[in-house]
Amino acid sequence: METEIIGDVVKKLNLRFAQVKNVIELLAQGSTIPFIARYRKELTGSLDEVQIRDIQKSYQDLLDLKERKLFVLKTIEEQGQLTQELEHKILQAIDLMALEDLYAPYKKKKKTKADIAKEHGLQPLADLLMLQQKEDFYPKLNNYYSDLFFDDELVLRGARDIIAEMVHQNDTLRNVMRNLFMQSALITSKVIKSKEIEAVKFKDYFQYSELLKKCPSHRYLALCRGEDEKMLRVSLEVDDDRMLNAIFHQYLKNNSQASQQVKLAIEESYDRLLKPLLIAQVRQIIKEQSDDIAIKVFAKNLKQLLLEAPLGQKHVLAIDPGYRSGCKIVCLDSTGSLLAYETIYPHPPVDERAKGLQIIRSLVKNFNVTDIAIGDGTAGKETLEWLQESLQLPEVNLHSISEQGASIYSASDLARAEFPDLDVTIRGAISIGRRLMDPLAELIKIDPKSIGVGQYQHDVNQKLLREHLDDVVLFCVNAVGVNLNTASSYLLSYVSGLSAALSEQIVQYRMQHGAFESREALKRVPRLGPKAFEQCAGFLRIRNGKQILDNTGIHPERYELIEKISQDLGLSKEELIRSKNLNKQIKLDQYISDDVGVETLTDIFKELEKPGLDPRGGFSVFAFDTSIKKIEDLNEGMVLPAIVTNLTKFGAFVDLGIKTTGLIHVSEMSSKFINDPSEVLTLREKIYAKVIQIDLTRGRILMSIKDISWRYVESMNSN
Numbered sequence: 001m002e003t004e005i006i007g008d009v010v011k012k013l014n015l016r017f018a019q020v021k022n023v024i025e026l027l028a029q030g031s032t033i034p035f036i037a038r039y040r041k042e043l044t045g046s047l048d049e050v051q052i053r054d055i056q057k058s059y060q061d062l063l064d065l066k067e068r069k070l071f072v073l074k075t076i077e078e079q080g081q082l083t084q085e086l087e088h089k090i091l092q093a094i095d096l097m098a099l100e101d102l103y104a105p106y107k108k109k110k111k112t113k114a115d116i117a118k119e120h121g122l123q124p125l126a127d128l129l130m131l132q133q134k135e136d137f138y139p140k141l142n143n144y145y146s147d148l149f150f151d152d153e154l155v156l157r158g159a160r161d162i163i164a165e166m167v168h169q170n171d172t173l174r175n176v177m178r179n180l181f182m183q184s185a186l187i188t189s190k191v192i193k194s195k196e197i198e199a200v201k202f203k204d205y206f207q208y209s210e211l212l213k214k215c216p217s218h219r220y221l222a223l224c225r226g227e228d229e230k231m232l233r234v235s236l237e238v239d240d241d242r243m244l245n246a247i248f249h250q251y252l253k254n255n256s257q258a259s260q261q262v263k264l265a266i267e268e269s270y271d272r273l274l275k276p277l278l279i280a281q282v283r284q285i286i287k288e289q290s291d292d293i294a295i296k297v298f299a300k301n302l303k304q305l306l307l308e309a310p311l312g313q314k315h316v317l318a319i320d321p322g323y324r325s326g327c328k329i330v331c332l333d334s335t336g337s338l339l340a341y342e343t344i345y346p347h348p349p350v351d352e353r354a355k356g357l358q359i360i361r362s363l364v365k366n367f368n369v370t371d372i373a374i375g376d377g378t379a380g381k382e383t384l385e386w387l388q389e390s391l392q393l394p395e396v397n398l399h400s401i402s403e404q405g406a407s408i409y410s411a412s413d414l415a416r417a418e419f420p421d422l423d424v425t426i427r428g429a430i431s432i433g434r435r436l437m438d439p440l441a442e443l444i445k446i447d448p449k450s451i452g453v454g455q456y457q458h459d460v461n462q463k464l465l466r467e468h469l470d471d472v473v474l475f476c477v478n479a480v481g482v483n484l485n486t487a488s489s490y491l492l493s494y495v496s497g498l499s500a501a502l503s504e505q506i507v508q509y510r511m512q513h514g515a516f517e518s519r520e521a522l523k524r525v526p527r528l529g530p531k532a533f534e535q536c537a538g539f540l541r542i543r544n545g546k547q548i549l550d551n552t553g554i555h556p557e558r559y560e561l562i563e564k565i566s567q568d569l570g571l572s573k574e575e576l577i578r579s580k581n582l583n584k585q586i587k588l589d590q591y592i593s594d595d596v597g598v599e600t601l602t603d604i605f606k607e608l609e610k611p612g613l614d615p616r617g618g619f620s621v622f623a624f625d626t627s628i629k630k631i632e633d634l635n636e637g638m639v640l641p642a643i644v645t646n647l648t649k650f651g652a653f654v655d656l657g658i659k660t661t662g663l664i665h666v667s668e669m670s671s672k673f674i675n676d677p678s679e680v681l682t683l684r685e686k687i688y689a690k691v692i693q694i695d696l697t698r699g700r701i702l703m704s705i706k707d708i709s710w711r712y713v714e715s716m717n718s719n
Contacts, residue, residue, distance in 0.1 A: 005062045012058055019045045023055045032496040033471070034478035035535045039555050041599035049475050065096060072103045079106060089171070097281065101171035114165035117158035120146045125155065126162035129261050132253040156261060163262060164269035168277070173250060180246060181278045182285070185212040186237045189223050192230065199231035212236065212282070217290035218649045221456040224287065228459070236279050244270055291460040293649060297678075298454035299468045301647050304683035305453055306476040309619045310438045311399075315339075317360065317369045318433025320406070320425055321379035323347045328429040329360065331367045335486065336434045336441075338419070339367050341426050346386055347379055357390055364396055372396055373436040375429075377403035381629075381659060388626050397621045399436055400657070402645070405443075405450035406431045414445055414490060440480055440616075441491055444473050453646055453683060477539075479615055481553060484522075484540040485515040497535025502528055517546045519556055541612065548573055552607040561596060562604070577608050622686045622712065624657025631660040631694065631701060638691045639708060644681050652677045654689055660699050664689055668704035680705075686712035 009020050022043040026036050033056070037049045044052065069090055076082045076090075086102070093099040117126075125144050128137060141152045149155045167173065191199050191206040199206075205226055210219075226232030247266050252259050313334035320328040327346060331339040340363065344356035363369065372391075374384050384400055391398075409415050410427035419427050434442040448469040449457050457465060477494040484506075492503035502525075509525045510516065519537045522528060538555035545551065549559055565586065566576045579585065588601050607613075625640050627633070642654035642662060651665040669680045681687070688710045693702035 002059075002063065002066070005059060005066065008062055009055060009058045013051070013054055015047075015051075015055070016045065019047060020055055020059075023047065023052055024059055027056055030531055030535070032474075032535055034474060034496040034539065038478070038553070038603075039538060039557075039600075041603070042595070042597040046599050049471070053471055065093075065099065068096065068099060069093065072099060072106075076103070076106045081106060097285075098171070098175065101174050104171075105169040112165060113158075113161040116148070117161045120144075120149055120158065122149065122155065122158040123162060126159040126166075129159055129258045129265075130163060130166075132256055132258045132262060134254065134256045134258075137258060160261060160265035160268060163265035164273060167247065167251065167266055167269040168273040173247065174274075174278075177243065177246065177274065177278055178281060180243065181236075181238060181282050183213060184238055184242065185282065186210065187212045187215050187220070187223065187234070188237055189226065189232045189234045192233055195231050199226065199229075202226040202231050205232055209237075212286065215286075216649060217293040218456070220286055220290045221294060221459050224290075225456065225459050236282065238275075240270070240275075243275070247274075288461075291464065294454070294456050294460050295465050295468050297647065297649060298448075298457055298465065299472045300678055301453035301683045302448050302451070302469060302472045303476060304647075305451065306440045306443055306473065307479070307616050308439045308684045309617045310440070310614070311371055311436050311619050312438075314370045314437070315368050316371050316373055316433045316437055317363055317367070318373040318375075318401075318429045318436070319383060320375050320403070320429035320432055321347075321377065321383040322425075323379050324349060325425070326350070327356070327379070327383060328423075328425045329363065330426060330429040330433060331363050331369065332430065332433045332437070333367075336430075336437055338422075338430060341422075341429070347382060353386065353390070360387075360391065361393070364393060369396060371399060371436065373399050373401045373433045375403040375406065375432045376400045376655070377406075381657065384624075384657070385626065385629065388623075399622070400624070400643075400655070401432050401435050402452070403428075403432060404452035405446040406435075408450045409446045412445070418488075440476055441487075444477065444494060445490060448473070481539055481541045481612075484519075484542050485510065495536050495539050497532045502532060516542055518542060519547065519550045543612075548577060548611075552577075552611040554604055554607050558596070558600070558604060561591065562608075565591065577611050580609060620686065620712070624655075626657075628656065628658055630658055631696060631699065633658075634691050634694050634701065636691050636694060639688050640691065641712060642687055642689045642703070644683055644685045644687065647677050647681065647683055649676065652681050654687070654703065656689075656701070660701055662689060662691075662701040662703040664703045664705060668692065668702070668706055671706055688712060 006017065006020050006024060009015070010017050013020070022040075023036065026040060026043065027033075031040070033049050033052045036044060036052055037047065041047075047055075072090055073082065073087060076086065090099065090102055093102060117123075122144055125141075128140075138152065141155050144155045144159075145151070149158050186209055188209045189205045190208075191202070196206070202222070205223060208223075215223075223232060223234050227234045244267065247270065248263065251262060251266060315334060316332045318330050318332065322328070326343040328341065328343055330341045333339055342359050342363065344352065344359050346353045346356040360372075364372075372387065374380060374387070376384075380400065380403070384398060387398055406428045407424070409431050410424040415424075415427045415431075419430065422430075431442055431445075443451060448454075449465070474494055474496075477491065478496050482491055482495050489500070489503040489507040492498055492506055493500045495503075498506070505525050505527055506522070516522065519540060519542060522537065522540070523533055534557070538553060540550075541552075542550040547559070549556075549562060554562065562573060562576070566573050569576065569579075569585065571579065586605075588598055591601055592598065622643065623641065628638075628640065640656055642656050644652050645655045645661065646653040649666075651663055652669075654662045654664060656662050664677075664681075666674050666677050669677060674680060687705065688708060689703040689705050690708050691701060692704045694700075695702075
């Protein structure tokens, strides 16, 4: 363990040394982030998953930086050019960019103009010019003539090339200039000629200019997308005179002839070397910052989507709507297993609505269906409206369900393995129904990038995005817990401590030996050792098993403590679990030990009071305004029920039950300043929103939740 690096992480994240040290030790011992966050709060000071992940990443980044420093030092030392001052600078470099600035002069590279000038003996002349003495140097120039540099102008140009490279490689100057660039640069964009019609979605950026430091991340990524699609020409502009004056101030000593040559060299260095480098570096910095913000927005949205309240174990009829190919219908039992499937054709060109209604009513009756899930893709709105008007089964609830990614899942290897004999469209309908019953269990089967809740997710660093999204899925699965006796191997693979291979072993063991009666029985699964058991056991649930605590989030390592508490109170475990206000009945101090602190005891009592409580909350039925069929039906001032479908840094997109999506800009969320829409709204939240502007030409609906009672009330709009 690197104590010095731990100290750097402490400073960077503003945490205590013990917190960071303990997290690094636990990770090194093979503990997962969900396990550490849930069951090792005493050691971490109750750090959450995000903080633990930040520690892990920061520590690894600093380890990588240290490794790179050692490589740079070794390389320069082998060249015989490592000085004590340079070594100190390298060791003190705070990030990779600063380190690479120092390493730049010593990297192996293609021969430069300066290298050629040096090979022809012009370094002494460059050094002489840098002294900026006032005597005339022209009579000495012929001393530097060679086959390539055979007159005064060529000799001076060669010397200037050497000076230009020296200025370019000055790490201190680069840092100053980079900061100046970041503070003062304008980012501009123009539409590429002849692309005006094709680039209409980038219309806001056809003639655009803004101070770079004020350009929000979503706008910068939009500009990058327009540039990548060859629709926009994006550039950074600075006051070149101001930039040059900053360099002149550092290098020029007087107004001599030599100084004029140095000035020319600086101008050449700035135009040819320094400015292009600074533009590339600054754009890289802004891109990385924008990526980071966009990825965090995506991760937050995904978390909210995965933790959306489930309908639960009910019989569901699901519809994957379509026109010519018909609407695929499936009936699912309370576990999500397929009971029956049909195809109906209620829409043009067939228009068999009466027959379709007859089939749906028959399926509802035969399979005791309580809820109908309707995909919101092609023909989704029309199917929902048709059933709202014609089904006439008030005891059956209708739900519009996002189809994002369903087609990708239905054609995947996972779907083929689960339903090898079914058509992809039937698999898609099954996925829609299961999304209603348990969004988390179904959505983890789909690449998060296909779910459609990100902000420029295809434009950001894909490796970083994947890491963040995998972390979110892992967190959500473990926060909810997994039923050990019904979970698929795919779902189990997201449980703390379980690999894909171990998850398959668990399912195979379950098939051969029947349902697990206790968590303890997990130890009989081949290749599931003590560490894996420690990491996974608390996140697995067994309903109606031998051990009542196995259906709680209490870890088996604390069962002995529960037994002691039960005995002290004269209660059975069953009675203890049903007890209310345990915190008031028990003195925490008497159960605190080296391993168990107030944090763990508090978590235990919460679990005992509400065992198996689903953190996703209760499900509420939602209904759109059925009088609104299309954007033309809207009027400014209307207040409509809506569902938040996407959150970005600039606002929230909402589904109104029509094809056009509404936008609530962040400025229309509160009369107070709101920095981020997620401070007010959550993904898939059911709300009321007021129409404030309609643009029929561009198909835009602007909405507001300022100054209205926007929280959705189920009783007013339920079926």
